Amino acid sequence: MKYLAPALAVSLPLFLVGCQTTNTLYDWGGYDEGLYEYYHDPVEAKEFPVALESHLAELEENGQKPAPGLYAEVGTFNLKSGDTTKAVAFYRKEAEVWPESAPLMNALIQNLERQDHEAGVNN
Secondary structure (H helix, E strand, O other), X not given: OOOHHHHHHHHHHHXXXXXXXXXXXXXXXXXXXXXXXXXXOOOOOOOHHHHHHHHHHHHHHOOOOOOOOHHHHXXXXXXXXXXXXXXXXXXXXXXXXOHXXXXXXXXXXXXHHHHHHHHHHHO
């Protein structure tokens, strides 16, 4: 019994700290669940790219910084749907907000612009 009080005094604060919820640095907007559904059942999850794009617009309106890669992801969704212009715009936003992604984003943009130019020359 004499060891119970010190054991509780030590373990109770540790237990309470362990129950604390963690705050995330960025608002991902349900990205992980949505992406899982998108790949698991693409027919049912076709609204995911639209939801992700509106989430980014909401973050911009509130002056918040989106999570790394979200602009690029929306750009890739647009590229898959055939909207190269919109894809390039999102790739540029990604490079602007996350400078460490600029080399990759710029390479993607240059490749897409070159493809568009070559397609225009061949037509």
